[in-house]
Every structure is written in C-alpha cells, then in structure tokens.
Amino acid sequence: MNLLTYIVKRVFLIVPIVLGVLAITFLISHIVPGDAAQLMAGPRATPEIIERIRHEHGLDRPLYVQFGVYIAHVFRGDLGKSILTRRPVAADIADYFPATFELTTTALLLAVIVGIPLGIVSAVQKDRILDQLSRLTSVIGVSMPIFWLGLLLMLFFYMRLGLLPGPGRITGASPSHITGLFVLDSVLTGDWRALGDSLLHLVMPAFVLGYAVLARVVRMTRSSMLDVFGQDYIQTARAKGLIERAVIYKHALRNALIPTLTVVGLSYGELLGGAVATELIFAWPGMAHYVVGSMSSLDFPAVMGVTMVIALIYILVNLLVDISYAFIDPRIRY
Amino acid sequence: MLKRLLVIFLLTALVGIFSLTTSASPEGQTLIFGATGELRTLDPHVSVDNNAWRAIYYCYDRLVEYELGTTELAPGLAESWKVSPGGLTYTFYLRKGIKFIDGTPFNAEAVKFNFDRLLGMALAPSGTFGFIDRVDVVAEYTVNFILKEPFAPGVSAFATDQGNIVGPGVMDHEVNGDWGQDWLTEHSAGTGPFYVEEWTHGVRVVLARNDDYWGEPAKLEKVVIKYVPEAADLRMLLETGEVDIGEKLTVDQIEAMKGTPGVTVFEAPSFCCHYVYMNCQKPYLNDVRVRQAISYAVNYDGIINDLWRGTATQMRGPVPMGLVGHDDTVFQYQQDLDKAKGLLAEAGYPGGGFTLRIMVAPVIPEWRPMALVIQESLAQIGIKVEIESYAWATLRDKLDKGDFDMSHGYWTPDYADADMFTWFWFNSENWGLAGNRSWYKNAVMDELVTRSRTEVDPDRRLGLFRGIQWIGTSDAVYLYLLQTNYQIVMRDWVRGYVYNPMLLNMPNFPDMYIEK
C-alpha cells in the first residue's frame, strides 16, 4: 500500500487508544481520595457552599455522564479548570509546555548527535580501548538514577566549582516571548545575552536527562553496525576494494539507522518520564514539574489534563517513528 | 547672637550633609525575594496562603494597619474608628482623596463592595469576618459594620490580609457571576504602595511601585518574587547574591550560612507554633490519661536542641508566649517516662501495647524528623507509632474528616489576640480544619471560649483565658511542642527591614531599599 494509506490507517488505529488513555486518566483521578468540591471550597467553607460548588462543577452526576462531558470538552480544547490556579488547565499546560519541550528536545539532540558517531567509532574500533570505555559508560548510563546524577553534577559544577549556573532556565530576564523556547526566542530577537544564559542553563539538565538515551543510542548503533558489518554484501564490498570509509558511511549507516530510530522513538517516553525528576532538581518550570505539583495537591483536572497531554505526545512521537520507518523501508508497509 | 547663628548654621549644614548621605536610597531599586512556595492566586478573597499574601499584602491597604514592627493597630484607610458601647457596631471614618490603581475613587461604597464580595464569595478568607452581619454606608466616607454579637478582637481582623480592600473596578472584568475572580486571580486591584505588574507562572511575580500612592511612596521601584522550589537552591542564590532576601530555609542551612560574608541572618521569636493534634474521638486517645501519658513521654529536649538547634522554645500551654493573654504559670509537660508509664497503666494499658498513626506532609520538612523522635519516645512506653506521609491537600482533607489518630500541624495567628488560639482550637463547633483539629469536645471549654470572645472587660477576659489554658493543658488536648523563631536571610545591602510578628511572611517592602 502506499505511504498515504498507511498513514491514514495508523492514525485511525490511534483513536481507540486515545479514548482508552482518556478513560484511564479519568478513572485514576477519581480514585483519588479527597473530596474535590471540598478542596475547591477551602477549609472554612460551610456544607452549603461545598454542595453549591459540587453542583456547579457537575460533580454530583454519575461517573459515565461526567466522562462523556469531559470527552466533549476535550474535543473542544477545554481541559477544565485547575482547582489550584483557577486557570484553564489548557492555559497552564501552554505555559509550561515550551520549557519541557526545550529540555527534552535538547536532550534528544544531544543523545543523537553525540551518540551515533560514538556508536560508529565504537563499532569500528571494536574491543579496543575506546570501545571498552564507551561500553562501560553506556552500561553506567542506563543504570544511573537520573535524579542522583543531576544532584552530583549540581554539587560539583555549580556548588563547588561554580562553572555552570544554578537551577532555573535563566538567571537574568527571559527573552521576549515568541515561542516560549528561550534558545529560539533569543536567536529570533537577537538577544545574545539571553542566548548564552539559557544555553548554559540547559547544559546540565539536558545532559542528565539525555545520558541514558545517549547510552542506549551508542549501544544500538554499535550493535547494528556490527550486525551489518557481518553481512555478506558488506564483505563483498570490502573484497571489491571499496574504500573503508565509503563502506561504512554508505551501506552500514543507512541500515543501522532503523534500529536506532526505534530506540530514539521508544526513548522519548523515557525522556518525558525522566523530565519529571530532572525538572524537580533543576527547578525547571515545565510540565513534568507541574504534574508533580498537581498530583500532590490532588488537583484532578490538572492531573487528567497533563497526563493526557503527555500520553498524547508520546503516542504522536511513536506514530511519527512508525511513519518514518514506512518511509525509509517500504517492506514495512504491510 | 553670633554664637546662635553659628549653631544654627552648623545644624543646618549637618542636616544637609545627613540628608545627602541618606538619599543614597537611590533610584533603580529592585529587590529580589526568593520564595520556596509558589502562589496560586492573587485574589485576597480566595487565598489563605502566606506565599500569596507576600505578593498581595502591599498591593492593597486595609482600614486598619499594624504599627511598623508592632502588633499595635494604627489608622490605615480609615483615619479613625469607634466601637459602640455594646460592641455591636464599628464605625470607620475613611480618608479622602484616595484612588484605586485603576482610578476608581475610594469611599464607603467601595468598602461596602469589598466586604460584600468577600462574604458573598464565601471562600476561606471570609471566615475571618464571620462575625459581621452587614455593612452599611452611612455617609460618603463613613461606614458602619454591624456585628452579630460582640467580638473582642474584632477590629484587629481588619489589619489582616483578609481585610485587604479590593476596588469595585474588578466588576468590569466579571464573568458569569464570579465577582471578577478569574481576573483578580492574576491581577491586583488595590490602593497600595505596589501593584502586580507581571506574573509568569512557575517563575516569578513582579510588583511595581505605585507612583500615585496616597501615602509615603515606596523606595523600591520593583519587587521581584522569584519562585525557587528547592531550599538548597535558594541558599546558593543568596550566597552568590543573585537573590537579595529569602525565607523558609531549613534550620541546618541557616546554621551553615551564619558566618557567610555578606549575608545577614535575622532571627526573632514568633507566634508560630508547631504542635500535634490528638484525635479525641478515636480509641485510646479518647482517654485523657493516654494523652497525658503521651505528653509525658515525648523527648522535648531532643527535638528543640538537636533538631531545631535551639531556634525554638517549648510551648507553655496553647497560647504562645508574648501574646496578650498568655499565662506563664501554666503547667508545661517535661519528659518523665515513669509518670507516662504509670498513666498508661491507670488507663488500663499497662506497657502500652497498641498502635497509633501520625500524619506528616513533605511540604514541611521539619515534621518528619519530629515524628521520628515522637515515634521513638512513645516506643519507650510501649506505644507503636506508624508515620504516614500525605500530600498537603490529602492531609487537610483527612483532618477535616477526622480520619486520623495524630497529626503534625502548625498555626500562626491572623490577628494578635489569644482568641486565635483558643476559640479555634477548643470550640467543639470548629471540629476539623476550622481549628479544633483534635476533635475535642468539652462543654465547659465551649462556654469559656465563647464568653472570652464577647467579653469586653479586659481583666475578666484574661481570667477566662487563664482558665482555658489550664484546662487545655491538663486535658492534654494537643501535644504542645514548640514555638519557633522566625528566621529570614538577606544580603547586607538590604536595608529597612523591620520585623513584625503578625506579618511573618510579608516583609515590609514599602520601607525597604537597597544600598550597595
């Protein structure tokens, strides 16, 4: 089938999953102990006020009705109102999303840009010093608790040595808001001070967040390169006398790219999860941070909204990965 | 004659030189405050959160204010006031010629609107003014408050954040009968020396100076309240000077900071009390002897000297020291394990043998170690304690439902009257979150706390308070742990800070300035 049909088919398959995701987040936030109406009303409210609020927010209707109403709202883009901030959850998410996006994307870029070459070098230099070292750091990388690494790095580079700035996205004033992505906004407005400031602030969190993915990318690239090296046609190309570098780059890399792409796609979910701890440690005002806050305060509209958005992003990324497979390798489009 | 002229000339010169040096309160003044708690709303009629009050308080004025650095009341938006002989009517005579930040005039109508809004929205802050029956506009600048019954500390309520006067201009932004709440969550609408210029969620709130302020203008041009969620980070920022002033650091961190060059640690006793609620409706705890045994078992010294490093004092009864009405002769429990064991045996539980749960919340990091000490102390008399950590909102919910055995808590007074610690803590009408978190019921106590509210004779009031404190202590209604010192850390170049125990998390921004 052609690419377009494949895409359409995949998108259709997503719909029931999305509904399932919504259902699960809805259910979870209703297991939450604590009376939502009471929370909204505050500690010194009388029972009458609590009842009034309960009725206002439709909390006294049966669960399936509430769910139906919720879905209808979601499709309109209305994710409800946060109990704590009293703003629309969608607005809160829009506020915090760019920070998380900037962080996870930088981490991903770091992992890929550093990881793939490292993996290639590792494969070429198989079993030599460089390879052993990179394999060691790989194993450590996937075994490292992110939050611990973050703390240690902060201790050394910020507290003891003062080489890198402290927590937060930026020390001085933030660049004028265009996208909310500080790096991009600084470039767009020519605010070079803000560019330097925000880049420096990105170093530690992005490294911490991306380290595990980096390790995985290196491993995956290395092993798929090795697999491909062993293939017959590569041996043939070598026997024919093609230059070593041409052999590597042209044939091996292209074929090794697919498993690496898998890793990258799957890792995005890990990045979103890892962002939680990273944002907490580095005081990064992003969505993951917001999630923890709303979960701790039992702000269930916010919890539902954010969990759903994060899951949707993850689904979207996986979809994109699937489509890129189909694009790269026509055999996959069954 | 000549000598006199010379003296006058010298004096004038001195004054001149003096004023020159002190006008090193220059322009370009921005104060950066590091806050570890994020605020959720700027609406004074919604918020009961000190983190929000810090930003809100100085954007508004109140009818009555605290005299700088004291708990005494002084005129605010009201030039003067009088209380009717029976204590049922408060009349306030308002200042003239004041405008809200949006230009609407301040007058009696505006005051009436403000209280209509507060009581109409009927959210948490309205509880502070529950004693008001209605508000009447008598003249353009005269307003009457009619009370339901006499309330001795009534006038002090007007100096709290709940008494902020919100301008009627908010109604221009009203949506669906919400009294402009959606808009006021993110803006300020007061007459105060500052106003909210910007609020970037999760990052900072910026207060800008109100240049049209009716009173003494602030020296600071801007106050940036920067959200720094980690106390450890705040400490770093203070040391590097990126933040000028910060509070709510842990005792250990402050200890480590004392001696850092360029950093000043300010410490003073406060009325903030950390105590433990003992649910009197639950088995075991419903027996006063068990509660007394617990009170005798706790290692108070360990908590105060080791955990709090001496920055707190043991509470003596329910009313904090320094507050009018505190009785210094009230009994104070000390650790006496033998007495504790004896009481347990009397109550029918020789050697203990039962389990109690105690709640803590991660937002107050000091509670966990205290709970651990209590756990160890009670283990010595045979009571097993299980520590349960809950999210703040869940904990408050359980308190309100009575779904707990013991729980940590803290309390700060809204107004400087012992009533804040007696009415709320002991009246059986206030079971749950409202204040009586030990779910205690005692008809005699109910009578005493109610009468102390309405009693207008100060001596008789003191007598009532004495009785309340004695019963509260001998009945061991709460575990009276500690009264903490307030600590705030600032850079040396911050000047003008004056401590007010009633305004704990609201440093006096209007008087502060930077001098580098």
Next chain:
Amino acid sequence: MHLSTLESDTKRRSSRDSEWRSAFRSLRRSPLAVLGLVIIGVLVVLAIFAPLLAPYSPTTMHLSERLSPPSSKYLFGTDDVGRDILSRVIYGSRISLRICTLVVGLTIGIGTILGIISGYWGGWIDELIMRISDVFLAFPALILAMAIAAALGPSLENVILAMVVIWWPRYARVTRGQVLVLREIDYIVAARAVGVHNRRIIMRHILPNCISPVLIQATLDMGEVLLTAATLSFIGFGAQPPTPEWGAMISLGRNYLRDNWWYATFPGLAILLTVIGFNLLGDAARDILDPRLRHGAR
C-alpha cells in the same frame, strides 16, 4: 526459535538440560556477566544477612551525632536524625530486592497468562487484551505510575501495585508473540486437530518454550523496575519514613547536599551498582539465551 521438533519428551528434556549447562559455561567465560552475578550475589547476601552485617539498627537515632561525616564509627556518616547510613543502605537492599522480585514476579505471572490466552485463542479476546495493552503502553511508564501512586496514596505497596499495573503488557506481548509462532508448528496443529486437551498442549509445549524470552525480558527489566521505584520514592510517592528505601533516602539527602554530601551519595551509589549488576546479568542472559543472537552473524 530453538525447538526440538520430533523427539520424545525425555530426549527433549535432557537436551534442554545440556542447553542450560552450556549456557552456564558461556556465562562463566564472560567477565562482565560474572561481574553482574557477583554484584547481585552481594545484594542478595546483604539482604538476607542484614541484621548480622549492619553495625547499627536502621532506625536508632543518635540525635546528638546527627549529620556526622563518614568516620570509623559511622562508615557512611549519619543522617539528619542521627541514623547510621551504612546500616540503612544495607537494610535498604531488602526493600530493593523485594520490590524487584514482587513486581517482576507478578507481572510475569499476569502477563504470561494473559499473553498465552491472547495468543492461543485469538479472536475477540486477543483484540481486547491487546487493545488494553496498547492503552497502557501508550503512557510513559513513570507518568502513569506516578498518577496511580498519587491517587492511591503514597506507600511502597501502592508503588509496587502501580508498577505491576503498568508493566504486565510487556510480558503479555512477548508471550503472545511466542505463542503465535508456536501455534503454527506442525505437531501442535496436529495435536489440536487430534483433540489433545488445550491445557495439556499449553502446559507441555507452549509454556516451556516461552520461558527464554520472558526470562530475558525479566532480567533486563529488573534494573528498570528498581530505577522507577526509586524515582517514585524520590518524588515522594513511594516509601514512607522510616523505611530505608534508597530512593527515599536520596530525596531526603537532597537538602543537605552542600554540607553533608554523604547523605545522598551512598544510597545513590547503591542503586547504581545494583542496576548495573542487573543490566550486566540481563545482557549476559540475552547473549546466552536468545537463539537469534547465538546463531546469527556476530
């Protein structure tokens, strides 16, 4: 997939025995695998013999010596209520082991059963189970675990429960995949046609051949389970005081990082080493047990 197709039961069993024996031999030859085994071995020993090995009780508070640096008296220093960190780390191994075995054990149990049902019977039940799996897999693991743990209330048991709820789809998938292939094998098709009881087919032929891939996945997962549980405790949804869980300890030590670095460092080291051990073992298991790699070009 490695199957002894036309041999009798006994012969099959004995050849599988020699399979395991050769597996152990190759394990011994790889130094990294041995390292992994040693690390996990130490963990198990610490967990079992904790009361004997730990110098102090993990809950005794030496208040006047709180926040003491590592010394001969307290090898890893003391925490903010004066408890010996070394003892707490040692006792923490019990908790970590418990978490890993419970989560992996339960998810294997649930996932394998559902996977076999799904793969063997197919049809609408297969669709149903797979759709539900998809929905759960659509969430980033930590986020969903956090949501469930937050909803149920913070406790170690709830964290374990939350993780089991999230993790089972992986095993269901792996098992189902295996079953789908196995189902088409000649003699199984024949057995079904002849009318051999389903249960017998599953127990004797299908289940044993699912062990390898499941085992690989399990050893690879152990480390991730520990990391997720530690992260949840770090955020605040997991173990409650005074439980000496490593992630929770790091969370508490966070505020003391500057002046009392030992508080957060040693538990983190424990997590790192343990997860490395699991990962090394997992790699070795895959290298040995995964027939594709064994017989493929390497």
